[in-house]
Amino acid sequence: xxxxxxxxxxxxxxxxxxxxxxxxxxxxxxxxxxxxxxxxxxxxxxxxxxxxxxxxxxxxxxxxxxxxxxxxxxxxxxxxxxxxxxxxxxxxxxxxxxxxxxxxxxxxxxxxxxxxxxxxxxxxxxxxxxxxxxxxxxxxxxxxxxxxx
Numbered sequence: 001x002x003x004x005x006x007x008x009x010x011x012x013x014x015x016x017x018x019x020x021x022x023x024x025x026x027x028x029x030x031x032x033x034x035x036x037x038x039x040x041x042x043x044x045x046x047x048x049x050x051x052x053x054x055x056x057x058x059x060x061x062x063x064x065x066x067x068x069x070x071x072x073x074x075x076x077x078x079x080x081x082x083x084x085x086x087x088x089x090x091x092x093x094x095x096x097x098x099x100x101x102x103x104x105x106x107x108x109x110x111x112x113x114x115x116x117x118x119x120x121x122x123x124x125x126x127x128x129x130x131x132x133x134x135x136x137x138x139x140x141x142x143x144x145x146x147x148x149x
Contacts, residue, residue, distance in 0.1 A: 071101050081101060
C-alpha cells in the first residue's frame with residue numbers, strides 16, 4: 001500500500017519523501033523518495049530528525065502539502081498520532097495543513113474513537129488529523145483529493 005501511495009503521488013506531479021524505515025526496508029521505495037536534510041523545508045537537520053520517519057510526506061517544491069501515516073494495526077495507529085504527528089505538530093505547527101492516517105476498514109471505528117479521546121481533543125488532533133479507510137486509497141484522483149481537503 002505504501003508503494004501505491006508513493007507512485008500515485010509521483011504520478012500526480014508531487015514529490016515524495018518516504019520514511020527512513022521504509023527506505024531501509026525497500027530499495028524501490030528508497031529510489032522513489034526525495035532525499036531531504038530538512039534545510040530544504042526550512043527545518044534544521046535536528047528538527048527534521050523528529051519527523052523523517054513519517055511514512056509519506058507529499059511535497060510540491062519545498063512545501064509539505066500533506067503527511068500520511070499508514071497504520072496496519074491500532075498499535076501503529078497510536079504510534080502515528082501520539083509519536084510522529086505529535087512531534088510534527090509540536091516542532092513545526094504551521095508547516096503542514098493536511099495530516100492523514102490510513103487505517104484498515106475494520107479498524108476505522110476504533111481508530112475514530114481513539115482520535116477523539118479527551119487528550120487528543122485537548123490538543124486538537126481530532127481536527128488536525130483525518131482518518132482514511134484503506135478502501136478509499138484505491139480511488140482515482142485520490143492524492144489530488146487528499147491535497148485539496
